Amino acid sequence: MSFEQALRCRECGREYSLAPIFSCEFCFGPLEVAYDYDGIREAVSRDSIARGPATLWRYEALLPCDPAYKVDIGTGFTPLIRADRLAKAIGLDTLWIKNDTTNPTWSFKDRVVSVAIARARQFGFQAMACASTGNLANSVSAHAAAAGMDAFVFIPDDLEAGKVVGSAVYAPTLVMVDGNYDDVNRLCTELAGTRPWAFVNINVRPYYAEGSRTLAYEVAEQLGWRAPQHVVAPMASGSLFTKIWKGFQEFEKVGLIDTPHTRMSGAQAAGCSPITTAFQHDTLNFVPQKPNTIARSLAIGNPADGYYALKVMEETHGGAEMATDDEIVAGVKLLAETEGIFAETAGGVTIACLQRLVASGAIRRDEETVAFITGGGLKTIEAVQGKLVEPLRVPPSTAAFDAALDARRAVAAGGA
Amino acid sequence: MASKRVRFTFEPDLIKQPVIYLMGHRFQVVTNIRMADVDNSVGWVVLELEGEATEIERSIQWAQEQGVRVDSALGDVVEG
């Protein structure tokens, strides 16, 4: 059962019926799904949720789609790991990693796509579409395949191999656009206006974006029905970041947790940091940028929800940081070496920014913090290749192995 | 007739220039402002441009030549 009621303009509050539309005819503000929260409050309890499936569908009462249309390949209810070794390395008392690399296509995009495809099927669409630097493309391709739907997936022509293969294997209509970032944007805007597709981040965006709230629901549930004191999450369009905060607030509204006092901090790459830059200049008006960073999944120069992300930082007394390419690589390695979690570059951004936030005092040592790791590392091995400790190369003999190991240890001791 | 929803971003030195007014006079486009905000560091305006598609493109190019940054009003369609 779904408790969605209408679409509502985030700027002027005008309401629209539940249709595949995304922006207000009057002010062009973005539309957002409005719910019957009283109904949800009656329908769910901590127990009823805890008895649900170990996927994001345990929160189906809070999702804007009829679950009868769901395409369930196992998305969500990912691990929340207590990260003591990483906490110690960066100077925090209590740190948790929300490990969303374990989703079916190894990124949090499976959450938003799960909701988008269910709502698209409910609307009667027969084809899904998206424009993506990789993760969204992978997820749309996989979910469409599982549903037996057509998928039209547009990607730039210079993506990492893992992200190309990670779409192609599901056999969508995969389109590599020969042109720059602006060209891909322009082409897809045109196509979205003329083709009968559910374009996940255009005409079904209001529903799609709601999938990210499940990250907050899970964290609150996994912490024993409470919100953490601080969150660090990566920002591209800024949607994920704003929806995490919305998720905590909603859990209070429907009576599942106490008032959240979470401070929300966002992470961007220095090579694409319109939101962080605006935060640092103390303005809600970001200036779009031309992306240039190894964190391709966060390389969105004109973030659709940038303004709202900045509002969340203001409202929650949060912060924002940015990380250079070198810091991103170091962040990926630090997370892997301390916690055994291999993240893609976006995870490196999150860890590097977390470090900066702690170092600057923006996060106090005693603030219980959750860092969101939203994509898996095998998709972006190019980022770390050649920057890792080389394997020992030995002929198949014990003596040779011992000699090589001793030599390595001598080097390590000398370097220390 | 075509229409296009765009976001103009103005750096401080441009904020006081009547770029949108001039654009409406120089080109056969109707400029319809929907949202706007200005502070010390930057200003932006979300507006709809209506006219022939080629005229809209010409007017956008002219605005860019004046130093205005022009982006899609929806934000980027490409995602991560």
Ligand SMILES: Cc1ncc(COP(=O)(O)O)c(C=O)c1O
């Ligand atoms: C791995 C990863 N993390 C974070 C994000 C940020 O998402 P959003 O556009 O909602 O800010 C993306 C996608 O854009 C992503 O692929």
Ligand SMILES: [Zn+2]
């Ligand atoms: Zn409106």
